[in-house]
Amino acid sequence: MTDTPVDEPEYPSPSISDCRRLQGPNRYGPTPGAVVTVLVVDAEARCAVDHWPYAARRLTQALGWERIEFVARHSIRDATCYLSAPMDGLMTATAVAEMAWVESEAYVNQREVPDAAPTLAAQYAEECVRHPHVRELAAGAHTRGLAFSIDDEAVSVGSGRGVLTWAHGEAPSSSSVAWAAVSDIPLIMVTGSNGKTTTTRLVAAMWRAAGATTGWSCSDGVFVESDLEKRTLGIGDYTGPGGARLVMRDADVQVGVLETARGGMLRRGLGTTTATVAVITNISADHFGEYGVHTLEDLAEVKAIVTRALGPEARLVLNADDPTVVALGARLAAGHALPIAWFSMNADTALVAEGIDAHGDGAVLHDGHLMLCREGVWGDVGRVSEMPVTADGAARHNVENALAAALTASCSGVSLSAVQVALRRFGSAWHDNAGRLERYAFGGITVFVDYAHNPEGIRALCATAASVPGTRRGLVLGNAGDRDNDQLRALAQAAWSVAPFDRVIVKEMVSLLRGRPEGELPALLVDELRRCGAPADRVSIAPSEFEAVCEMLSWAQKGDVLVLPTHAERGRVSSYLDQLRVGGWRAGDALPAAPVFA
Structure with missing residues (x-):
């Protein structure tokens, strides 16, 4: 034995x-x-x-x-x-x-x-x-105000076109480094609960419109793009310090835009020690119970980690319409003299005016126009209804993201004209903002695909879809299992609060159970929908995200509006919707077989 x-x-x-x-x-x-x-x-x-x-x-x-x-x-x-x-x-x-x-x-x-x-x-x-000389290299970079980064493979000083990187064991002494050749590029950090990826992509587009080779990391991957080419450095969720380091260590990059999510900051800290501008888009209840985060104030403290990379000449961009962000801004302002630039959907917001009086920067929505103030001078960026990313102005959350991005880009050095050019173009092609408020119109129906993953995100998505005329409305609903029960119930509440749906299909996502048993999460969402007043015959459960989407498409009739938040199988869903659109499928027709998706 x-x-x-x-x-x-x-x-x-x-x-x-x-x-x-x-x-x-x-x-x-x-x-x-x-x-x-x-x-x-x-x-x-x-x-x-x-x-x-x-x-x-x-x-x-x-x-x-x-x-x-x-x-x-x-x-x-x-x-x-x-x-x-x-x-x-x-x-x-x-x-x-x-x-x-x-x-x-x-x-x-x-x-x-x-x-x-x-x-x-x-x-x-x-x-x-x-790890020879690592400590003295870090000290040398700090003394010169340069970025320093370290991971399991390498150590770097500087960033982008001014970076030097060595594998561990090969790093030289600080006295041997040609410090005159080391420099930093503008680095922008984007964090918040919702809108991070869209804001990151917008800021990167604005810098490209200004002529810079831009590197950016986000929840879809890491990319380097200029007018001549686009390179992919990684595919997947790169919102942690690993994504930041990939951008910073690419010698072609002239500007870096780094989506910086809660999880990466808590697990490993920031990927850089210096940044030019940081923006906090908003703060809403999500991921409570992880890493000692149990309240909105805890979450705000986590988002504020980005300020630790900001020097005295940097800017922190904050949302003046979010009460939790406003309270955070007050705490930060009391702690040190970090210049805060505010943006608001209301032209009369006092915080924006106070920021402009202090240092000249701010952004507001005024009479349907995005107005941007830089160094005390106002400029008209354009009518938001003419910016593709706003879905004719109906996507209020993307109007907010456009405000955040315009102010962030401006504070980091982008001209008003480049901001205008980017906002006139961004969103006109589906790949500009893949997975974020993708709108399909084919076969007699309108379909919205988005990553909306928390109550505020779902509420914003459903509100945008509700602005589009439709005969009936359908929703696919689900989430990862690492949210607590209260957050999951809030998700269902948020969706149903915008408008009652004619059909809701709750999806199981086996790859995102995060420790929950199969069936528990959909049952909880169905229960909360029933509590909100959803009739039993309008709600059902599908065994996967893709099957939920197919079931919803089979239900659809001409004139319907479908809301499809996707998380586990986004690529497969988007490919299938493109197949239907190109193939001339009409609502009411049998669905064709889906191709094998790797």
């Missing part, structure tokens, strides 16, 4: 749920480090959290680390403990965080544990050998 091997535990204490390196500015401070997340189930655990900084300090002093910061935060069901660390000791820092927790638990429970300092010292010595 063979004994079954027992897997080694991932962490040295069962109460540790996560430990990770933060390779750039992060929620806890402007410098890299490590953070350990621990479960807090009783008073003893809370006492251990309070003792953790003292244990961590003892271990870092044994390593000879100086000026290290320690943060221990209690949350609802867990706690996070962070320590800053030198650039050449980030892996060791995770071990320090873990062993400090082991010592803290032992201290509270009056137990003895072996001293971890000698083992940690040996680990740090090995890490320094693998």
Whole structure:
């Protein structure tokens, strides 16, 4: 009889749920480090959290680390403990965080544990050998105000056409670097709950209209584009620091636009230490319960991580119509003198005027026109109903995104004329903003495809679709399983609050269950739709996103409007809709077979 091997535990204490390196500015401070997340189930655990900084300090002093910061935060069901660390000791820092927790638990429970300092010292010595000169390169870049980035493969100073990058083990000493050849390009960071990808694409289009070779990272991939060519550096979700580094390390890039999502900032920190402009589009309830984020204020704090990369001459662009963003702006303004430029859908918003008085920048919607103020001078960007991205002005959320993008681009150096050119063109071709408010009109029906993934996104999408005349209206609804039940119910509430639908098909997405059992999420959404007043005969469940779309298309009749948020199978859905449009399919006809989609 063979004994079954027992897997080694991932962490040295069962109460540790996560430990990770933060390779750039992060929620806890402007410098890299490590953070350990621990479960807090009783008073003893809370006492251990309070003792953790003292244990961590003892271990870092044994390593000879100086000026290290320690943060221990209690949350609802867990706690996070962070320590800053030198650039050449980030892996060791995770071990320090873990062993400090082991010592803290032992201290509270009056137990003895072996001293971890000698083992940690040996680990740090090995890490320094693998990453020579990293610490002094980081210091050299910081002294010169240049971007610095590090990952598991390489280390960089500068960005874009001014970047130098070395593989680990090959980095030179700081004194050997030709610092005169190192420089930074304009870097723009885009974050928020909704509109990040559209705003990123718009800002990139504005810089291209200004003649710059632009690199941008977003939830669809990483791209470098000029008037002559477009290169794809990666396909998939690149809203974390990995996407930022791909843009920054491409020597052809003259301007970088970086979509910067919550998850990447929390897991690894920012991908850059410097930025020219950062924009927060809006903040709405989403992803609560992850990484110690339980409230809108917590989420606002996470979005504000982007400010840690902004220097004194940079700009922070904020939404004056979002109460949570306004409150965040007040807290940030009280903390330091970072110039804030505001945008608003209301021409009379006081915050916009205050920002213009302070530094000359702002943007508003006035009498149907997007008005942009740069250095105290107002310019008319154009009538929003004539900007394709706004769907004739009906997509109010994209009017807001256009305001955010125009002000962000202007603050980073784009001329008014280039902003005008970009907004006259962007959205006229479907690939300009793939997966974001794609509007199809074929076969006698109108179809909206969008990534809308939270209550505010769904509400905005449904409101845009409601502005289009239609005989009947259909909705496909679903979400990933990592939202809590309240957020999922809010999704259904938001959709039904705009207008009752004649048909709702709730989709199961097996690839996005995120730990939930199959069937649980659709059942919850159906239950909430019924609570909102949806008749039972109007609501059904489909086993996949694509099957939900096909079922909705089979139901459609001439004059109908279909709302299809897509998440798991967007490429397949878009390809099939193109097939129907090109093939002359009409509502009421049998659906043709879909091609195999890789």
